[in-house]
Amino acid sequence: MNVRTRFAPSPTGLLHVGGARTALFCWLFARRRGGAFVLRIEDTDRERSTQASMDAILDGLRWLGLDADEGPFFQTDRLPLYREHVERLLHDGKAYRCYCSREELEAMRDAQRARGEKPRYDGRCRHRTGPSPAGVDPVVRFRNPTEGQVVFEDLVRGPAAFDNRELDDLVIARGDGMPTYNFGAVVDDLDMGITHVIRGDDHVMNTPRQLNLVAALGAPPPRYAHVPMILGPDGQRLSKRHGAVGVTRFRDDGYLPEALLNHLVRLGWSHGDREIFSREEMIELFDVADVNRAPASFDYDKLGWLNQHYVRQADPERLGALLAGQFERMGIDMSGGAAPSLLARVQRERARTLAEMAEKSRFAFEEYVEFDERAVKKHLRPAALEPLEATRARLHALADWEPAALHAAVAECAEALSLNLGKVAQPLRVALTGAAASPAIELTLQMVGRDAALSRIDRAIARVRERSGQS
């Protein structure tokens, strides 16, 4: 039998990291087994489903490269199918109409809670006869078995058994005929031939219900695998207050998709001591049976480390293009300045994200507004005057504005003045960038460009003079 997995998000929000990891596991599992990965949009909640959310989810999956072999399918396009099955269940006596009002149900649950019981539908419409109440759109409830238990083998959690007594008659169709989650999912999983349902473990309790439905529909059940949830750094359910949770937000913040994927795959899964996994390696090595049962916390630090790893080995052209996007977001005009790919090559060793790379490269396009005072205090001292003037002269006369020549020029100045390279390079660095940290001095010069470099050195010289004048 060919493996078929599915990812079935509801378009009611962003594609958050938890959903992305579930999708990744489904995708990996299907790819590994040469099966199919199906994308299904569960949009039966008209109140909360939005087009914007759907676009965001599709966009996120595309960015991560989690391509579907089939779909996206929309449940709202499949309404007749669910209706047909509801009718059959009704006809077979496996489901019944319930006329209870929401208020009535709420009162019932309150009473149960007050008695210390688990709130469940008590089946009051199960055997009702006589005329239907007027003016009420009944829901349809599944006649769940009242005895025995549902047993199944969870691919990650092992054997599981639930007493039917713990379950109740769940509604499968709302008053307006829309299928509910548990029903739509079951019908579709069967209809689409899904062999492995891999989902978050917040769905474990749905599994026995769905298995009962599958049996009532007379079909063989798929296998189930419930993966643990992803928690925030504080061990609480991951939410916006922890920072970025929507995957596209990571893209905007300058993370590479392969870094996010790598971090996600390691949350709840591992392969020995290995930390770095390419997409191909994940496919080759991943097995849902190796997934842990305990929830894991999302670690922004580790993501940052992974991102730097991937940034460092990424193609400069690609990084350059991404970097250009960052500058655009920052409102910085790159025209006439250093090439993005050069910046990428220079900065990728010293930044964890593209946003950071862009911020650190700002000086290549914009004159710094003010000197960093600590840098001035340390490096733009009177003693810096001579080296600054000497380098300016030599740089001014330089024919070739290339790293090798630039480095030689700076080194020769230091030698001529019998100074350490640092005594020359640091004042120069502050002159060029306004701060004490930047890429290697020849690269910094190259990034800034001849004209800007010379004028900034003049600015620094003026500053040193002003300072010595004061003291």
Place this chain on the structure above:
RNA sequence: GUCCCCAUCGUCUAGUCUGGCCUAGGACACCACCCUUUCAAGGUGGCGACACGGGUUCGAAUCCCGUUGGGGACGCCA
């Protein structure tokens, strides 16, 4: 409240199924040192955990029970 699940360094994890090779390994973060024109990167070292209590056993991180802690589920949401 009821039901389900989980439990190794701060975090992600190896080891748990098939007890001894574990004076518990790796990674992130953190600290120190080295390298160095700055920042990084890199190198070396350090800090740091079997939640607790009972059993079983010659022997337990590994098996059993309890406690505690955490997560999840109890909708005409998915």
